[in-house]
Amino acid sequence: MQPFTYTRAETTADAVHAVVAGGPGTRFLAGGTTLYDLMKLNVERPSKVVDVTALDGLDEIDTGGAELVFGALARMSDVAAHPLIVAEYPALSESLWRAASQQLRNMATLGGNLLQRTRCAYFRGGEPFACNKRKPGSGCAAQEGINRGHALLGGSDACIAVYPGDFAIALVALDAQIEVLGPNGERTLRVEDLHREPGQTPEIETTLGHGELILRIRVPKSPLGRASTYHKIRDRESYAFALASAAVALDMEGDTVRAARVAIGGLATRPWRARMAEQSLIGKTLTPQIAREAGDLALQGAKPGRDNEFRIELGARTVADALMIARQRA
Amino acid sequence: MTLDQIAEAPTSGVRNDGSEVTVRLRVNGRDHRVTVDPRTSLLDLLREHLALTGAKKGCDHGQCGACTVHLDGRRVVSCLTPAVQASERQVTTIEGLASSDGRLHPMQQAFIDHDALQCGYCTPGQIMSAVACVQEGHADSIERIREYMSGNLCRCGAYVGIVAAIQDAAAKMRRA
Numbered sequence: 001m002q003p004f005t006y007t008r009a010e011t012t013a014d015a016v017h018a019v020v021a022g023g024p025g026t027r028f029l030a031g032g033t034t035l036y037d038l039m040k041l042n043v044e045r046p047s048k049v050v051d052v053t054a055l056d057g058l059d060e061i062d063t064g065g066a067e068l069v070f071g072a073l074a075r076m077s078d079v080a081a082h083p084l085i086v087a088e089y090p091a092l093s094e095s096l097w098r099a100a101s102q103q104l105r106n107m108a109t110l111g112g113n114l115l116q117r118t119r120c121a122y123f124r125g126g127e128p129f130a131c132n133k134r135k136p137g138s139g140c141a142a143q144e145g146i147n148r149g150h151a152l153l154g155g156s157d158a159c160i161a162v163y164p165g166d167f168a169i170a171l172v173a174l175d176a177q178i179e180v181l182g183p184n185g186e187r188t189l190r191v192e193d194l195h196r197e198p199g200q201t202p203e204i205e206t207t208l209g210h211g212e213l214i215l216r217i218r219v220p221k222s223p224l225g226r227a228s229t230y231h232k233i234r235d236r237e238s239y240a241f242a243l244a245s246a247a248v249a250l251d252m253e254g255d256t257v258r259a260a261r262v263a264i265g266g267l268a269t270r271p272w273r274a275r276m277a278e279q280s281l282i283g284k285t286l287t288p289q290i291a292r293e294a295g296d297l298a299l300q301g302a303k304p305g306r307d308n309e310f311r312i313e314l315g316a317r318t319v320a321d322a323l324m325i326a327r328q329r330a
Numbered sequence: 331m332t333l334d335q336i337a338e339a340p341t342s343g344v345r346n347d348g349s350e351v352t353v354r355l356r357v358n359g360r361d362h363r364v365t366v367d368p369r370t371s372l373l374d375l376l377r378e379h380l381a382l383t384g385a386k387k388g389c390d391h392g393q394c395g396a397c398t399v400h401l402d403g404r405r406v407v408s409c410l411t412p413a414v415q416a417s418e419r420q421v422t423t424i425e426g427l428a429s430s431d432g433r434l435h436p437m438q439q440a441f442i443d444h445d446a447l448q449c450g451y452c453t454p455g456q457i458m459s460a461v462a463c464v465q466e467g468h469a470d471s472i473e474r475i476r477e478y479m480s481g482n483l484c485r486c487g488a489y490v491g492i493v494a495a496i497q498d499a500a501a502k503m504r505r506a
Contacts, residue, residue: 004369006348040390049368102459102466103405107406
């Protein structure tokens with residue numbers, strides 16, 4: 001691991017100032033489960049680290065108002081187990097407890113989770129593998145390599161690394177927003193606008209500028225919350241990243257779909273909202289066949305590589321199953 | 331010395347340039363102050379600086395659970411916890427689980443009774459995770475035990491015994 005200097009920020013303004021003043025080699029540190037891991041692999045090599053875990057008031061879970069408000073330092077395990085989230089927003093709870101292990105969920109913060117970096121083995125593995133995300137211009141070893149777990153949607157010839165997170169998929173389905181503090185003050189953006197497709201600059205993963213710090217996540221309260229699920233298909237039953245996942249939420253009138261939200265994970269380079277699938281469901285009676293047709297629409301445009309074509313059908317089935325699970329909760 | 335007194339000790343804290351950090355923490359009821367490079371993990375602090383070698387280094391990347399300890403009563407993987415983030419906090423390791431008279435914790439006894447190990451390398455992490463699993467209320471069914479113990483891998487495949495041990499100890503811990 002490259003040596004670095006460590007400071008602990010006392011206020012959000014100090015944290016932002018320290019990262020901006022420290023220059024591009026300076027990083028925020030929260031739970032550490034991604035950054036510190038990648039520092040051990042020499043994939044991340046910050047010269048300065050600003051610890052934000054001591055900041056006051058950013059670990060709140062406020063369900064009392066018109067929105068659910070989660071402080072960026074709230075721990076994954078605490079939000080996953082919050083009684084109102086479990087009962088009224090199962091997609092949020094499931095996307096959290098079906099991620100990682102309880103030890104990691106006790107450490108990882110919500111803000112850090114949104115910014116979790118890809119598990120692409122060529123990215124994490126370091127030299128001699130080419131990776132445009134790790135070393136811009138070096139190429140992408142995954143294109144002709146072992147790409148069973150790589151993205152089918154949103155990729156480019158420069159990068160097909162999957163966005164690995166689960167929670168962001170559920171947040172995108174539920175129209176969540178984040179509050180961000182940066183050197184030019186606060187702003188709000190949709191979670192859907194946080195992550196970028198790689199294009200020719202896969203090293204730029206989000207729309208956050210240097211020194212911008214996520215403060216809070218806001219989820220509008222909605223009747224779609226209760227009839228929702230985060231369905232995650234993995235190589236093993238627990239403690240694995242998604243081969244395919246779907247966050248869906250339904251507003252039903254009897255057997256008829258009034259409104260639907262569909263977002264998919266594990267299949268794309270960023271959280272992937274499937275609006276055509278949503279549109280296809282409105283006014284329909286939700287049957288397994290209608291659900292499967294929506295699943296096919298969600299995967300429309302998927303470009304398989306050598307080893308991952310099976311995940312097109314897997315993804316469509318995951319969406320279909322998720323819709324039928326959510327239907328049971330309406 | 332209490333944690334508060336340690337916190338006020340004049341020599342403590344982060345060095346001005348941040349290249350060394352002084353970590354004050356309470357491990358298994360004993361207070362320590364250790365100055366380390368900020369790269370140091372809590373696992374390495376425990377093993378290399380405090381000679382507490384119960385927590386094991388398996389993968390060193392948060393994937394195997396062999397290094398599981400409790401930080402302020404919650405289970406974490408100590409390999410991905412920068413030691414400096416354990417400052418002013420309480421750590422419990424496998425060495426701190428038995429009572430002061432040497433009587434084993436019910437979970438330790440249950441692992442023996444149910445033959446829940448073979449080589450034993452993952453066992454300290456399994457037991458620390460299992461104790462937390464019961465305390466969290468996640469040991470109320472075999473399915474939930476499996477789900478909430480999935481962060482602790484056992485290459486010997488002692489899982490059947492581990493689940494049985496947790497069920498047994500959970501009942502005893504609830505009665506205690």
